[in-house]
Amino acid sequence: MLKNKIHQLSDKYKSEIIALRRHLHANPELSFEEKNTVAFVEEKLRSFGITHIEPKAETGLVVIIEGKNPEKKVIALRGDMDALPIVEANDVPYKSTNPGVMHACGHDVHTSSLLGTARILNELKDEFEGTIKLFFQPGEEKIPGGASMMIRDGALENPTPTAVIGQHVMPFIPVGKVGFRKGMYMASADELYLKVIGKGGHGAMPETLVDPVLISAHILVALQQVVSRKADPKTPSVLSFGKVIAEGATNVIPNEVNIEGTFRTLNEAWRKKAHEQMLKIAKGIAEGMGGEVEFEIRKGYPFLKNEPELTQRAITAAEEYLGKENVLDIDIWMAAEDFSYYTQEIDGCFYRLGTRNEAKGIISSVHTPTFDIDEDALGISTGLMAYIALQELKQ
Ligand SMILES: [Zn+2]
Ligand SMILES: [Zn+2]
Numbered sequence: 248m249l250k251n252k253i254h255q256l257s258d259k260y261k262s263e264i265i266a267l268r269r270h271l272h273a274n275p276e277l278s279f280e281e282k283n284t285v286a287f288v289e290e291k292l293r294s295f296g297i298t299h300i301e302p303k304a305e306t307g308l309v310v311i312i313e314g315k316n317p318e319k320k321v322i323a324l325r326g327d328m329d330a331l332p333i334v335e336a337n338d339v340p341y342k343s344t345n346p347g348v349m350h351a352c353g354h355d356v357h358t359s360s361l362l363g364t365a366r367i368l369n370e371l372k373d374e375f376e377g378t379i380k381l382f383f384q385p386g387e388e389k390i391p392g393g394a395s396m397m398i399r400d401g402a403l404e405n406p407t408p409t410a411v412i413g414q415h416v417m418p419f420i421p422v423g424k425v426g427f428r429k430g431m432y433m434a435s436a437d438e439l440y441l442k443v444i445g446k447g448g449h450g451a452m453p454e455t456l457v458d459p460v461l462i463s464a465h466i467l468v469a470l471q472q473v474v475s476r477k478a479d480p481k482t483p484s485v486l487s488f489g490k491v492i493a494e495g496a497t498n499v500i501p502n503e504v505n506i507e508g509t510f511r512t513l514n515e516a517w518r519k520k521a522h523e524q525m526l527k528i529a530k531g532i533a534e535g536m537g538g539e540v541e542f543e544i545r546k547g548y549p550f551l552k553n554e555p556e557l558t559q560r561a562i563t564a565a566e567e568y569l570g571k572e573n574v575l576d577i578d579i580w581m582a583a584e585d586f587s588y589y590t591q592e593i594d595g596c597f598y599r600l601g602t603r604n605e606a607k608g609i610i611s612s613v614h615t616p617t618f619d620i621d622e623d624a625l626g627i628s629t630g631l632m633a634y635i636a637l638q639e640l641k642q
Contacts, residue, residue, distance in 0.1 A: 327357055327384045433580050
């Protein structure tokens with residue numbers, strides 16, 4: 248049975264995949280700088296006997312594994328490869344050796360896991376019909392997103408896959424389990440940059456000045472009505488400001504205040520309307536109070552939708568592979584993912600790999616200096632993705 252063969256191959260290669268993950272973890276590279284990473288990936292693929300490898304998006308790869316009757320159906324599997332500008336605080340043998348750079352989002356796991364999946368599928372290529380495309384993608388963490396560049400460079404052409412499947416570590420799900428959500432899953436994310444301009448001077452003479460600090464305070468409060476009063480309550484929206492810089496003093500009113508924030512939602516029409524509302528409110532308040540505002544909205548990734556039928560088939564496959572009790576139904580998450588670019592073009596399924604282990608103290612969130620995974624997850628991730636892909640090819 249194919250499922251048992253995949254389990255056996257997954258067990259056989261688990262320790263090697265862990266070693267690959269540790270190498271990647273110790274040698275992280277920032278978004279769009281994944282030169283050594285991609286060279287390492289290519290070398291490993293060739294050592295597995297995989298030779299159909301095309302460079303894409305400068306530091307990315309598209310890899311093709313053909314089964315019998317390769318034209319029958321094409322499925323894409325995606326792994327991202329970039330790390331984050333974080334100083335690793337873990338005291339582990341595979342700690343980052345690149346100062347200030349850390350695989351704190353688990354992309355080392357996704358890359359090593361996809362290598363394992365590639366190896367398994369390549370060994371089974373006489374036993375399935377269709378073609379598997381593998382996307383080793385750069386720059387997930389940084390706008391414009393490596394996924395958009397992979398698409399620009401033709402990753403979804405020659406041949407065109409009918410579906411793309413991706414997995415991502417999830418430190419809130421215990422190791423051994425995976426999580427799926429059908430339909431809307433992750434948010435669009437836009438970066439907000441406001442420069443509120445007034446006229447600075449002595450804090451004792453406000454009547455001669457235009458106070459950008461007070462204007463900013465009003466803008467920050469008023470903008471929240473975009474979420475609380477303008478948004479459809481049934482559509483999740485979030486507006487957060489994490490940076491407010493006013494470089495005055497107890498007795499100095501500054502000339503300007505710089506504010507940065509994020510707006511996230513799950514509806515493209517509302518996203519556009521919310522941008523218009525925010526610009527209007529900020530401008531109205533600044534001008535009404537005698538100042539000005541420069542408001543830049545930098546559009547990030549679109550929302551991520553898991554195609555319901557594809558996702559249901561993947562859930563069924565996961566239940567067969569891992570057991571029903573290990574497949575969870577998960578909620579919407581307001582983080583963003585550039586996997587969404589693929590799902591705007593073709594059917595997609597993005598699921599979560601549990602990596603948490605409280606007994607081992609592995610509980611930190613992604614994007615923190617103490618993030619780590621229970622590596623037993625790598626004994627699941629490689630085979631599971633291979634099994635889901637082969638079940639989908641049979642459709
Ligand atoms: Zn991340
Ligand atoms: Zn990530």
